Amino acid sequence: MTFKKIDPFFQILTFVLIISLTFFVSLTESFVLALFGVAYLFIQGAFKPGLKYLCVTLLTSLLLILILRTTNTYIGLLGWLITILFKLLPTMIFGVSLGLIPINELRSVMASFKIPNQLQMALIVGLRYFAILSDELHEIRQARLTHGLSFRNPIYFRRPLLIMDYYLVPTLMRTTKLIDDLSVAAYTEG
Template sequence: MLFDVRLQFLMLLSCSGVILFTSVKTTIFLAGIALLFLGCQQLWKPLFYWMIIYTSLLIAYSLANQYLKISSFGYISIILFIILRISPTLIIASSLAKVPSGKLLASLQRMRIPDSLLLTLTVALRFFPVLKMEAKIINENAVVRRVSYKQLGNWLRVTRLFEYNIVPLLMRTIRLADDLSSSAATRGIDAPFKKTTIYIIRFSAIDSIGFILLTFSLMTPFI
């Protein structure tokens, strides 16, 4: 059970804008709304995954503020703070990652988004899931060659880790953007005529819950 894609996209835009005006405490409230957004869609695996990650980030940020007040380590708190701020947006994006490409395109076209912007949004929303899959493949190859970052002994040779894990991923990243753009063009995203779709794009009764969560997310800066 997933909310309408247009609702998910509006929720993503809402979180992206609201995080600019929130503190760490209100960001926790916003993250709670985002997690509830996943739960209402019965996306249990991403929900459990993000709960662990966000809780770990909060603990790390608290410890960093308490014990790493030395200026030379101050950047750690800043990095954790930035990650905490953008986490609600990433949580909502993980929901959109479950939507089929065709349905995503058809829903965004219903919102009258210009094709040039639509192509950018589609590639951006599909980029990270595909990149994650590519990283998994690269790591599996690294495990066979015993140069994986999961093998603790390799951390003594950081340059080797970088060469066999990060460099291939960077090279794939460059090509992925082209591949995703070509895929969208193949589906006729830039065709000059009206598009059709096999998906039924309409709001349902369950989407009312999503709109309530969307309203709460917009009210977060005023809490």
């Protein structure tokens, strides 16, 4: 799929601006920023992620309205979760938008900002990691299911620490492999 190109320099400036705003905005303003991010994705032609985040934004705002009306303590617990998600949404959406820029272009813009060479790859990968991780987790889940280790398996209730073995270890293995591959790429500029 091809995306409409927005100048990477402008994209990074927008991202930095959005992150700075995130520290100070209220929930309503956060909602507006998230919608702005969705529109930004649509302008770039990224319709699938745009639609996904539009649904997430609308769903979370609906949930928040419902939670605010409840007097039940346990349902009220969801309030802070949704609030945190709401606060992070603009950063996540604009992070997806940055992910549409080819790595070499991002690095050249970062170099023009005088960001140290060693830090550039870490920042780029950190921003894209959420998207990479969701693909990795999907594959790990498939592999686990073929071994009959679904989360409903009673073994997890008898020995909860096995969750670390079956969930965390494969994720860490893949992350470690990713780090090794990326460091080779960084050293060889490839």
